[in-house]
Amino acid sequence: MSKKILIVDDEPNIVISLEFLMKKEGFEVAVAGDGEEALSKAGTFAPDLILLDVMMPKKSGFEVCEALRADPARSGLRIVMLTAKGRDTEVAKGLALGANAYVTKPFSTKDLVAKVKEMLAA
Amino acid sequence: MQAKHRFIFAVVILGLLMTGPFTVTSLLVWLDMKDAERQMLTELLLSRMPVGTMMTMAGFVAGVLVLHRLFKHYVEGLLRMAETLRLMRTANRDFRVGIDGPPEVRQLAAAANELAQQRDELMRDVDAQIAKAKASVEEEKNRLAALMSELALAVVVCNLDGRILLYNNRARLQFTALAQGPTTVAGGALIGLGRSIFSILDKNQIEHAQDVIRQRLAGGKAAIANFITTTRNGQLLRVQMVPVLAGGDDGEAARSGYVLTVENITRNIEQEARRDQVLHTLTEGSRSSIANIRAAVANLLDYPDMEPELRERFLGVISDEVARRSQTINQIMGEFSDAMKARWPLEDVLGIDIIAAAQKRIDDKLKLPTKTEEIDDALWIKADSFSLVLALVSLASRLEDHYDPRELRFRLTSNGKLAYLDLIWAGPAMSSETFYTWELEPLQVAGETSPLSLRDVVDRHGGEIWYEREKAAHRAFFRFVLPVAKPEGCPELEERTRGTGRPEYYDFDLFRFEDKSINLDRKLSELAYTVFDTETTGLEPSKGDEIIQVGAARILNNRLLRQETFDQLVDPEMPLKPESIPIHGISEDMVRGKPNIDIVLPAFHAFCEETVLIAHNAAFDMRFLQMKEERTGIRFTQPVLDTLLLSAVVHPNQESHKLDTILERLGISIGTRHNALEDALATGTVFLKLLPLLEEQGIVTLRQALQATEKTYFARIKY
Numbered sequence: 001m002s003k004k005i006l007i008v009d010d011e012p013n014i015v016i017s018l019e020f021l022m023k024k025e026g027f028e029v030a031v032a033g034d035g036e037e038a039l040s041k042a043g044t045f046a047p048d049l050i051l052l053d054v055m056m057p058k059k060s061g062f063e064v065c066e067a068l069r070a071d072p073a074r075s076g077l078r079i080v081m082l083t084a085k086g087r088d089t090e091v092a093k094g095l096a097l098g099a100n101a102y103v104t105k106p107f108s109t110k111d112l113v114a115k116v117k118e119m120l121a122a
Numbered sequence: 123m124q125a126k127h128r129f130i131f132a133v134v135i136l137g138l139l140m141t142g143p144f145t146v147t148s149l150l151v152w153l154d155m156k157d158a159e160r161q162m163l164t165e166l167l168l169s170r171m172p173v174g175t176m177m178t179m180a181g182f183v184a185g186v187l188v189l190h191r192l193f194k195h196y197v198e199g200l201l202r203m204a205e206t207l208r209l210m211r212t213a214n215r216d217f218r219v220g221i222d223g224p225p226e227v228r229q230l231a232a233a234a235n236e237l238a239q240q241r242d243e244l245m246r247d248v249d250a251q252i253a254k255a256k257a258s259v260e261e262e263k264n265r266l267a268a269l270m271s272e273l274a275l276a277v278v279v280c281n282l283d284g285r286i287l288l289y290n291n292r293a294r295l296q297f298t299a300l301a302q303g304p305t306t307v308a309g310g311a312l313i314g315l316g317r318s319i320f321s322i323l324d325k326n327q328i329e330h331a332q333d334v335i336r337q338r339l340a341g342g343k344a345a346i347a348n349f350i351t352t353t354r355n356g357q358l359l360r361v362q363m364v365p366v367l368a369g370g371d372d373g374e375a376a377r378s379g380y381v382l383t384v385e386n387i388t389r390n391i392e393q394e395a396r397r398d399q400v401l402h403t404l405t406e407g408s409r410s411s412i413a414n415i416r417a418a419v420a421n422l423l424d425y426p427d428m429e430p431e432l433r434e435r436f437l438g439v440i441s442d443e444v445a446r447r448s449q450t451i452n453q454i455m456g457e458f459s460d461a462m463k464a465r466w467p468l469e470d471v472l473g474i475d476i477i478a479a480a481q482k483r484i485d486d487k488l489k490l491p492t493k494t495e496e497i498d499d500a501l502w503i504k505a506d507s508f509s510l511v512l513a514l515v516s517l518a519s520r521l522e523d524h525y526d527p528r529e530l531r532f533r534l535t536s537n538g539k540l541a542y543l544d545l546i547w548a549g550p551a552m553s554s555e556t557f558y559t560w561e562l563e564p565l566q567v568a569g570e571t572s573p574l575s576l577r578d579v580v581d582r583h584g585g586e587i588w589y590e591r592e593k594a595a596h597r598a599f600f601r602f603v604l605p606v607a608k609p610e611g612c613p614e615l616e617e618r619t620r621g622t623g624r625p626e627y628y629d630f631d632l633f634r635f636e637d638k639s640i641n642l643d644r645k646l647s648e649l650a651y652t653v654f655d656t657e658t659t660g661l662e663p664s665k666g667d668e669i670i671q672v673g674a675a676r677i678l679n680n681r682l683l684r685q686e687t688f689d690q691l692v693d694p695e696m697p698l699k700p701e702s703i704p705i706h707g708i709s710e711d712m713v714r715g716k717p718n719i720d721i722v723l724p725a726f727h728a729f730c731e732e733t734v735l736i737a738h739n740a741a742f743d744m745r746f747l748q749m750k751e752e753r754t755g756i757r758f759t760q761p762v763l764d765t766l767l768l769s770a771v772v773h774p775n776q777e778s779h780k781l782d783t784i785l786e787r788l789g790i791s792i793g794t795r796h797n798a799l800e801d802a803l804a805t806g807t808v809f810l811k812l813l814p815l816l817e818e819q820g821i822v823t824l825r826q827a828l829q830a831t832e833k834t835y836f837a838r839i840k841y
Contacts, residue, residue: 011410013439017417020432024425055410084409105413109420 003120004028006047008038008064009082010056014105018051021109025117035059039067047077049120054083054094062097069098078119082107125201129193136185140178199223203231210238215245276384279366282377284319284328294685296386297322312728314686316650316678319382321728323361327351331363332380339365350387358388403454411443418443468583470607473501473534473541480514484530487515487568488522491529495546498534503541504607505583512572513579516565517545517600524556525549533599541604548597557589640734640760642825646813649824651677651763652729653736653806655798656743657706659694663749668694670713671706672726673798675806676733680813682806688729689799691716707797720754723747727756734824738781738805740764761824765808767831772815774834784808 005027007018015031022029030045032038036058042050050068054061065079081099083090094102101115152160167174203219210217218238219231267288270277276293280286297313312321319328331347339345347363366379418436421428428436474497481492518530527547535542565572565579580587586603640649654674660667674688691708693716703709737743740762751757769779776787781804785792788811792804816822821830 011414013414013443014410014417016435016439017414017421020421020425020428020436021417082413084406084413105409106416107413109417109424 002026002028004047006030006041006045006050008032009053010034025113035064038064042068049078052079052081054081065097065099125197132189133186136189137182140182195223199227207234278382280319281379286315286317286319289313314676324351335365357386358391360385360387400454411447415440415443468504468506470502471505471507473503474499476507476510477532479511483515484518488519490522493529493531495531495533496535498536501534501536501541502607504605509574509579512565513576514545515567519567520560521547536606539606541606543602544599546597546599551591643823645822646824646827647680650733651736652733653677653802655801656746657708657798658746659698660702663746668696669719669746670694670708671798673802675802677806687799688726690722692722693718719750723750723754723756735760735762736809738765763827764831765805767834768812770834771830772812
């Protein structure tokens, strides 16, 4: 059975690329446009990994990450934070809040795919 | 014994001397004789007696005459001389001893006169020295004050109690701008000589800074402390404190005050924030968008066989993002170009000043005549004048070397935010390559070389330069394009006109001024005063007349501080009486929209703090102030002096004590009047003139002045 990936970003221009990429890699993909939708889809879709943008309306990526990590039932969920904020303080915050990886925009699609695969294989 | 008695005594002695020996001898001879001899002698003597007596009398008279003469010359003469000398020592320095009498006395008199002459010369010398020293101290003080007032940095000097004893115009403008509420509109910020700095800056911070300085001094470090403070209206001030060390370097004991330099850094911080914002928009802000493009491009490259529809969508993403980025960059350049300009410190200079400087240097260094053409003499530019003048002179020098023009001309025009500074010459066309070389080579004038190139100078100004030909006129010019500056601080001009002569921003006597309380037994000359005047809608406050203008100035250490004034129109919130308008010259439209008395009164109250009030016919003005006590809760509780009553004390027999009459009587000429501030200043001048006259009557303290005025007839008139 293929692994499931939830893409959370409010910018359709990146969602289109990520969605295309992940589908090509054979993952099952769902998309959420903001933090609240991300939390509800995390319940219904039950992804194995979330690509989570930080800057979003309604709920920020940090909040979503915190909420997901607060639920022990989802301890196996992998969270990759994608962000346009490159400061090391924010990287530290994301990792401290429970993200498994932190990727700064812009990124190489190949590296991202490699990272996702590696994380799901582990 | 008095001289006269001694004379009589001397005459008696003379008489005794002339008759005594003969009488005694006769007595002794008489006692020794036999009776017959005595008989014979008696007959002999009695028959010759008249002759002997006559001779003795004549001798005695001659003796008395000689004695009298001697007495007159040597005793009375010397006494007179002593008196004259005493007079010369005290009342009349120029008086001299009359030279007469016997030679010895004359010599003495001449010697005394010589001594007096020498004394006078010495005293004149000392006086001259003192006057010179005083003048030089005064000059130094004035120079310091003038220097301070021109300084672009706000400077305030305080004594250890926080009393301001010097401030400059910049500090006043800065604090006036910072002041909240009506003090701003009244132009009477709470900065003022003798006032407390703590009404402007936080006391705790000042004290902390003083502690820091004390510690640093104790630790042998440079005595300086910095702090940043926020004003009530959110402005950021950077304050630097250095102590005033009065002689000696033993720290603690020698500190007599401190100097504060104050810089408003709100703008810098804002600019810094704007730069940050630009930087952020350009870096962080680009990340998302580049990420979008990059992912789309990667997909297009990695999967060349994707469906055309998907390919279209990825291309759509790229074109969309790139368009957005371009837009962002344009927007940033538009909005933030000022913030992004070179950080080179450019100053605001008048364009003509730059041209004048360049003309002078071209004349000095190159002996090349210059002229000016169309010149906008009110155009301010943002420039580093030194490098700009250097660039102009260097261009002139190159032109001279290559084209040998007969003369150069300058032109200064503007177009919106840009200033055009043209250097014009008549001559053959030059190639653009030559000019490019000139642009990049180091600037050079008469053997001096600068590390800067023309291009550097132009870049530094955020400007441009180009070469252009005016074909019709057979001439060419270099055009410098420079940013136009909006000069700040224009209100200062208005400030200059009011104060003439000696600047009043300092009073070093305040180093000793500590007692701030108004003590009734203090000397009138030592107190701080607020002299004020009001203009009103009418004469009857009880029937609803209102204040429409308050003007006030301060008097400190016997000086009327013309720079520390309060001048505020007040909206009476009722129509003005047409018949009163010619009196005060204030019209409806002047007061409408001004703050009302509820706002002005607290500000005026703060302005008057810790001072004695003075007004002409004070009862009238005070009545208006008192009418508002209940409504505003503001009470003027300090003592009040009335120049009308004081004038009545000094000149009780004069009929009129109107301000105009007093001004005339005291020989004071004042320009315009019947504006509250002008009247207040006139009243202040009158008060200062009355002070010495009051002193002549033994009225020296505030209590005495109040008591004296209460007794005058005029004091009984009530409003």
